[in-house]
Amino acid sequence: MVSVLLTTATFFNPVQDRIPLVEARMREQSNGHHVDLVAALDHLLSSGGKRVRPVVALLTGSMLGADPDRLITLAAAIELLHTATLVHDDLIDGSLLRRGFPTLNAQWSPAATVLTGDFIFARAAKLAAETSSVEVMRLFAQTLATIVNGEITQLFMNHQPINRQDYFDRIYAKTASMFELASTAAAVLSQVDEHAQEAMHNYGYEIGMAFQIVDDVLDFTGEQETVGKPVANDLRQGLITLPTINYLEAHPEDPDGRLLGIGNYYNEDRVMRLAKAIRESQAIDKALAEARTFVERGLQALTTFPSSPERTALEDLAKFIVRRHL
Amino acid sequence: MVSVLLTTATFFNPVQDRIPLVEARMREQSNGHHVDLVAALDHLLSSGGKRVRPVVALLTGSMLGADPDRLITLAAAIELLHTATLVHDDLIDGSLLRRGFPTLNAQWSPAATVLTGDFIFARAAKLAAETSSVEVMRLFAQTLATIVNGEITQLFMNHQPINRQDYFDRIYAKTASMFELASTAAAVLSQVDEHAQEAMHNYGYEIGMAFQIVDDVLDFTGEQETVGKPVANDLRQGLITLPTINYLEAHPEDPDGRLLGIGNYYNEDRVMRLAKAIRESQAIDKALAEARTFVERGLQALTTFPSSPERTALEDLAKFIVRRHL
Numbered sequence: 001m002v003s004v005l006l007t008t009a010t011f012f013n014p015v016q017d018r019i020p021l022v023e024a025r026m027r028e029q030s031n032g033h034h035v036d037l038v039a040a041l042d043h044l045l046s047s048g049g050k051r052v053r054p055v056v057a058l059l060t061g062s063m064l065g066a067d068p069d070r071l072i073t074l075a076a077a078i079e080l081l082h083t084a085t086l087v088h089d090d091l092i093d094g095s096l097l098r099r100g101f102p103t104l105n106a107q108w109s110p111a112a113t114v115l116t117g118d119f120i121f122a123r124a125a126k127l128a129a130e131t132s133s134v135e136v137m138r139l140f141a142q143t144l145a146t147i148v149n150g151e152i153t154q155l156f157m158n159h160q161p162i163n164r165q166d167y168f169d170r171i172y173a174k175t176a177s178m179f180e181l182a183s184t185a186a187a188v189l190s191q192v193d194e195h196a197q198e199a200m201h202n203y204g205y206e207i208g209m210a211f212q213i214v215d216d217v218l219d220f221t222g223e224q225e226t227v228g229k230p231v232a233n234d235l236r237q238g239l240i241t242l243p244t245i246n247y248l249e250a251h252p253e254d255p256d257g258r259l260l261g262i263g264n265y266y267n268e269d270r271v272m273r274l275a276k277a278i279r280e281s282q283a284i285d286k287a288l289a290e291a292r293t294f295v296e297r298g299l300q301a302l303t304t305f306p307s308s309p310e311r312t313a314l315e316d317l318a319k320f321i322v323r324r325h326l
Numbered sequence: 327m328v329s330v331l332l333t334t335a336t337f338f339n340p341v342q343d344r345i346p347l348v349e350a351r352m353r354e355q356s357n358g359h360h361v362d363l364v365a366a367l368d369h370l371l372s373s374g375g376k377r378v379r380p381v382v383a384l385l386t387g388s389m390l391g392a393d394p395d396r397l398i399t400l401a402a403a404i405e406l407l408h409t410a411t412l413v414h415d416d417l418i419d420g421s422l423l424r425r426g427f428p429t430l431n432a433q434w435s436p437a438a439t440v441l442t443g444d445f446i447f448a449r450a451a452k453l454a455a456e457t458s459s460v461e462v463m464r465l466f467a468q469t470l471a472t473i474v475n476g477e478i479t480q481l482f483m484n485h486q487p488i489n490r491q492d493y494f495d496r497i498y499a500k501t502a503s504m505f506e507l508a509s510t511a512a513a514v515l516s517q518v519d520e521h522a523q524e525a526m527h528n529y530g531y532e533i534g535m536a537f538q539i540v541d542d543v544l545d546f547t548g549e550q551e552t553v554g555k556p557v558a559n560d561l562r563q564g565l566i567t568l569p570t571i572n573y574l575e576a577h578p579e580d581p582d583g584r585l586l587g588i589g590n591y592y593n594e595d596r597v598m599r600l601a602k603a604i605r606e607s608q609a610i611d612k613a614l615a616e617a618r619t620f621v622e623r624g625l626q627a628l629t630t631f632p633s634s635p636e637r638t639a640l641e642d643l644a645k646f647i648v649r650r651h652l
């Protein structure tokens with residue numbers, strides 16, 4: 001059971017001194033390249049982001065004995081891969097803000113935005129290669145394919161009926177695959193046995209699923225200032241997430257809900273009415289309970305390892321994920 | 327000196343039976359993914375393309391003793407990387423035709439086009455990882471960064487004065503870097519010594535530079551039916567290539583030429599007039615002579631290797647590059 005209210009800082013502690021090294025490794029990737037690329041990377045890396053994925057990699061590798069320098073390279077590669085997918089994502093969605101900061105495409109042409117994303121992919125791949133692990137490279141390439149296949153599926157499924165399995169497939173591709181990469185690749189670098197790799201693979205998967213569910217809950221319950229985007233933004237874009245699925249299962253008669261997935265849903269009154277109904281129903285609590293179940297399985301995966309400050313931090317990180325909504 | 331008129335087929339011979347295996351390896355990359363991705367990859371791979379880059383890799387690896395299966399994986403990875411860059415390129419340029427076939431962006435939304443390019447990048451990276459060579463992965467990532475940095479530089483330099491060195495930098499990034507990757511990575515897979523790797527690196531670089539110069543000449547001298555795009559298309563888009571540079575050096579007084587690089591150059595009469603002047607000047611022959619110099623250096627690099635059918639084919643390929651304009 002999750003019982004302690006945690007602050008963000010707790011789980012960073014064991015690897016606190018390594019975060020600046022990861023930041024530096026990321027920023028130096030634009031060295032010697034076009035001045036606008038340097039500016040773009042700087043803008044992207046300065047626009048917030050809690051570096052949760054690199055922290056997962058750092059904690060895992062530190063717990064399991066990975067070479068410190070290769071681990072920093074891996075953590076930087078993972079965050080850059082994540083950053084590159086966000087750049088193309090925001091372009092595709094036409095998003096103008098992320099975490100309250102202007103997106104690249106809000107300021108740059110589509111051409112420059114596509115190429116900047118490609119450049120960051122290239123540098124993420126270069127860093128992944130610098131870990132000197134073929135298996136890490138393979139995991140990287142596989143994760144990128146999973147993410148992109150998920151985005152394409154979403155693009156072509158837009159405004160079509162969605163069910164629980166589609167939702168879980170989507171959040172795996174979108175979010176959990178990258179957490180899974182962070183924990184698994186760090187375990188691979190640590191050269192632990194298959195059993196330990198599998199445990200860390202499971203940990204990353206489970207907390208990644210929980211992370212996205214909570215993100216989707218925050219889209220309904222968060223304040224615009226905190227979330228950095230308007231409330232019920234997913235619903236406004238016709239994106240059906242777990243709170244909506246839970247609500248529709250319990251209230252199949254709601255006329256606003258029945259229109260979802262049919263043609264162009266957008267109507268601000270309808271969106272706000274449905275969002276309010278969802279918030280006031282049991283759908284939110286049910287979604288959070290499902291997120292907690294994922295977290296519990298993630299915590300379970302960690303029990304295979306002996307106690308250590310890093311294991312405690314990984315546990316804290318998992319628990320923090322479902323406490324974020326408070 | 328280049329003295330024999332060659333047909334396309336000659337240089338394929340020693341690896342003729344492997345091309346279908348490379349094609350199959352490329353096509354199977356969409357297996358299990360979204361049906362529209364399968365269709366897109368099929369369209370892209372069916373839209374022509376002479377597979378020159380995979381042939382360079384196959385001939386090199388076959389000459390130097392690379393493992394046959396890893397070599398096919400490498401050749402497929404290289405052609406997919408090339409394909410992915412073309413997909414984003416065409417989107418950025420707004421090109422509707424490539425090799426006479428509709429581009430992906432002519433039929434699909436920008437979002438779907440960006441993601442399809444990303445997916446093909448991901449599969450190219452996966453194949454590169456499957457060669458099990460960290461050095462090959464590193465070369466791949468480096469090449470992608472070079473290509474993208476070149477495109478960004480070009481994007482931000484559009485309509486600015488250009489000189490010979492800028493031109494050579496640009497065609498290195500755009501074309502020669504990928505030929506260099508094909509020959510170098512195949513040598514790396516073959517586990518030959520540094521001297522042999524360096525020789526194949528030089529071969530790829532030199533013929534890649536020649537290849538793009540001849541492409542740029544064909545933009546002036548080719549027929550629309552053969553080239554698959556309107557004559558003088560580069561000039562029309564404000565892109566200054568070697569024939570134009572040669573012409574401007576010899577005819578600094580041409581009023582049509584003096585306007586190049588200043589604001590929005592496009593004016594169909596002006597473009598056709600300048601293209602005609604360039605065609606009728608020595609600029610084309612001079613550019614072809616420069617391409618031949620690159621080819622000669624490429625041939626020179628091959629002399630370090632004993633005679634073999636593959637070496638002869640690599641020589642034929644190099645010579646064919648500068649005979650294409652006939």
